[in-house]
């Protein structure tokens with residue numbers, strides 16, 4: 001991958017040119033400003049908040065070793081940040097006041113980066129998911145803007161008056177890989193900046209560009225937060241009047257994602273639109289829970305040579321929270337995934353009903369293909385509408401769906417509803433895998449082996465945040481075993497056999513007399529109410545994932561066919577066009593249904609009720625057009641990536657006509673240079689569609 005990324009030249013564009021020494025401080029090389037006095041308060045802090053990731057013993061030891069008496073003491077309490085005017089009183093109040101953010105003690109990553117950022121250093125910060133990285137970069141960045149004498153916030157507090165800022169007053173820019181994350185960061189930033197006069201704005205895809213621009217023009221902007229596509233769009237368009245000639249700080253949240261080949265070209269272009277770093281000094285901050293080795297080199301080329309590397313995940317540590325139990329469920333077939341998911345929810349609820357003190361079941365189920373997300377959400381929604389469910393103790397569970405195929409309004413609504421929900425399941429693609437801070441998620445369930453280790457870690461990180469407990473589950477077909485080992489490496493997953501329906505033979509007929517039979521029948525009824533076309537899309541979507549994940553293509557096809565006929569109860573398999581079969585290397589495989597889709601059309605196409613199957617809506621174009629996206633097409637947002645091939649072939653690989661896409665299988669999308677990486681991604685790949 002590095003080779004590819006280097007070709008894009010991001011490092012050049014990103015590099016600040018001020019002369020620097022050549023020392024980067026790494027991992028446990030902790031802030032030089034740490035003084036021994038901090039350790040007593042440290043111990044007190046930890047005893048108060050034992051489960052929250054504060055400074056670890058190893059860190060503390062390292063701190064003692066690294067201590068230089070000339071450096072200021074490390075601060076661990078937000079209230080102490082007022083000393084030496086380090087952080088503006090208004091910001092501190094916003095953070096600590098009970099009626100505001102109500103936070104008291106800084107997390108490890110916050111303590112370890114604050115001084116360095118205020119000092120103006122470039123930083124790479126790696127800390128586990130849910131440990132407060134957002135505030136770690138927001139607080140000092142907002143403070144730095146306030147410290148800038150050319151920033152005018154003199155009209156603060158006067159109701160009608162806005163501070164004197166225009167669209168060209170942007171001092172800091174935060175790039176986020178997803179829209180939802182950008183919005184979430186903005187909400188947090190506005191809380192921190194409240195009453196300071198600093199103006200925070202967003203620029204994210206899927207929203208009305210004109211309305212967003214008008215807001216920036218009317219209200220001005222000091223801190224802009226956005227997604228790569230929209231940022232590029234507005235910064236490159238002279239008619240928007242939005243530019244950043246005084247920009248001093250650039251922040252890449254989920255930095256490894258933004259430096260990956262999918263986003264790197266956009267990030268590079270955005271850099272090119274910012275002031276020349278030889279003329280306007282620029283600080284660059286990178287934050288993520290994961291920094292794979294490949295990206296590390298890229299980071300080094302990107303940051304100033306003496307950047308500070310704060311890594312709160314020890315080298316010898318698995319970068320998932322030890323306190324998150326992670327369970328591996330082998331499923332008999334792909335059709336067992338949904339029954340197993342329902343059983344998991346029911347088991348939890350039954351324990352609650354029996355008086356165990358458990359939090360309400362609030363889960364995110366991650367799928368590797370968008371269409372599978374939809375089928376699953378549709379089936380569970382149908383179940384939730386049944387009278388049996390509505391009379392059960394699970395009746396308050398919300399069944400929500402989020403993926404890039406939904407309009408931005410629906411995505412936002414789903415995210416908001418899930419945030420507010422006390423209990424429920426969010427059926428999600430990877431659009432929520434990074435950074436999203438949904439409160440009180442008790443379970444993260446990953447259906448199928450994810451594309452890479454980082455994805456596993458970030459998805460898992462949606463639970464057990466800010467010191468809370470949580471569980472991780474991975475549902476996996478036995479034929480994914482090899483890829484599981486290669487891709488995920490060392491992780492603390494334990495095989496669990498508690499879910500009976502995961503191993504049931506679903507080709508049998510079940511009576512409602514047994515718990516498993518009841519679950520299977522509920523799922524069957526739910527799936528029976530799903531659109532046949534959606535099921536075809538799900539098959540097609542999973543075709544790419546399964547052939548990439550399974551030990552062999554033959555096993556993948558068998559498993560998919562079984563899921564389609566037995567699980568989805570569809571009588572005829574989707575036909576694959578000769579061209580598609582050739583491209584996927586499926587030509588000589590038994591079980592592949594070759595054709596042009598006429599069988600599905602003859603049989604009734606997109607009938608509701610799920611018993612007749614479906615194929616393509618319009619004429620004889622094969623699987624889907626851009627809008628349908630039956631698995632291979634791409635579409636939706638600007639800035640999306642991935643998919644299969646480019647070039648709009650109508651046998652199922654068409655692009656959705658969106659702008660700014662790149663990558664994909666045919667264009668080096670198999671990351672051949674990441675030898676340990678999975679070569680394939682789902683064809684209706686969602687995590688590239690932000």
Ligand SMILES: Nc1ncnc2c1ncn2[C@@H]1O[C@H](COP(=O)(O)OP(=O)(O)OP(=O)(O)O)[C@@H](O)[C@H]1O
Pocket residue numbers: 103104105106107110127128129130131132133134135288289434435436437461462465466
């Ligand atoms: N010092 C603190 N004390 C208690 N809670 C905190 C503190 N700082 C942040 N939080 C809360 O912790 C939660 C997680 O924070 P945040 O979303 O910034 O995590 P993150 O490290 O960025 O996670 P991810 O890697 O998933 O993006 C948020 O709800 C946030 O409000």
